[in-house]
């Protein structure tokens with residue numbers, strides 16, 4: 001690097017040498033491997049590599065909540081703020097038994113790359129509570145969410161750290177957070193704090209279209225990839241893992257474009273139908289079946305291990321991390337994998353797929369429609385505006401197209417996979433901000 005400012009160069013390079021590598025597990029291992037690969041490629045300044053290798057803040061809160069039976073239960077909540085060089089921290093809150101500090105760290109780092117790649121004025125954060133929400137009543141979930149918000153206190157804020165929905169959290173969860181946060185501000189400041197979270201219900205400052213933004217973005221990425229390859233999505237078979245917010249909306253737009261959903265998996269089981277599964281029928285079925293796809297009458301049950309092996313053209317993982325590994329990567333039939341979920345494949349799984357010539361549209365590009373939609377909601381609240389659905393969808397289209405083209409052309413120019421290209425672009429933007437600003441003091 002030749003353009004580094006004095007501040008960065010004055011940091012001793014001895015200090016900048018990487019620490020002894022501690023073996024990392026799970027998603028953390030993936031995100032760091034992906035980061036190092038791109039950092040090596042762009043010859044990232046060692047001091048900035050050091051900064052981006054660690055998280056800025058890690059907040060762990062233990063808080064008591066009264067249960068319906070009168071007992072008190074203690075919960076542990078996390079918020080990891082990875083980096084804010086480009087703007088306030090931004091990222092979802094997840095309620096799931098797998099939430100822990102390592103998962104939150106990895107997911108927070110992915111958010112930093114995602115917001116940077118999308119060209120947004122945000123950094124990256126993630127958090128949540130380690131719990132299985134199906135074990136709690138709606139009233140208990142409300143009290144858990146409100147007490148978690150209270151415990152986080154000023155560690156979140158509309159110009160500091162802005163949570164959003166993720167696995168097992170939704171617009172209702174965001175409404176409770178916004179209400180609790182606003183209720184704890186001085187009266188004259190309450191409404192000015194509405195943008196403390198995004199993904200709120202439309203009646204409470206939410207953005208029309210935020211519900212479908214992530215799935216729509218997944219679909220757009222697939223469509224843009226097809227256009228670049230002179231392919232049509234009409235008649236293409238696709239499978240979706242996870243039929244929640246992201247999986248459902250991605251499937252909805254794919255079906256609208258003429259593609260055929262042939263298998264679905266969720267937390268309860270897997271189903272398949274070579275004739276195609278009607279997306280709206282399945283969605284309506286899950287609403288009457290506790291959110292589960294199991295037993296859908298117009299499809300056959302499928303063994304969970306056989307899901308990824310299903311004959312198809314496109315695979316959309318839209319559930320949890322580390323689902324595609326060396327155990328199943330060689331058996332996947334799709335020639336395109338569009339990552340709706342964050343970190344759905346590990347490094348070994350990806351290597352196998354890339355060697356087989358499978359294209360992977362990486363999470364930080366593929367599911368970025370969500371955070372772009374969140375940015376629109378934040379702007380709408382901040383400026384006291386109300387945007388219409390068609391306006392939102394057109395703006396999303398433009399933003400995702402720009403990101404897709406940037407990544408596609410970078411990958412072509414450098415002869416690399418789309419993930420490494422996306423990381424290179426994202427990290428270069430953050431590096432530039434550090435170069436311009438230097439290190440305080």
Ligand code: NAD
Pocket residue numbers: 165166167168169214241242243244245246247265266267268318319320321340341342367368370371
């Ligand atoms: P959701 O809670 O709405 O849905 C999750 C789905 O995954 C459900 O259908 C659930 O049954 C299924 N699932 C859970 N465990 C599973 C398992 N072991 N095997 C198969 N399916 C399983 O969550 P969501 O908001 O749709 O998020 C899904 C993924 O997309 C997550 O990785 C999340 O981080 C990512 N994401 C979400 C958004 C967003 O705006 N919601 C944005 C970007 C990325």
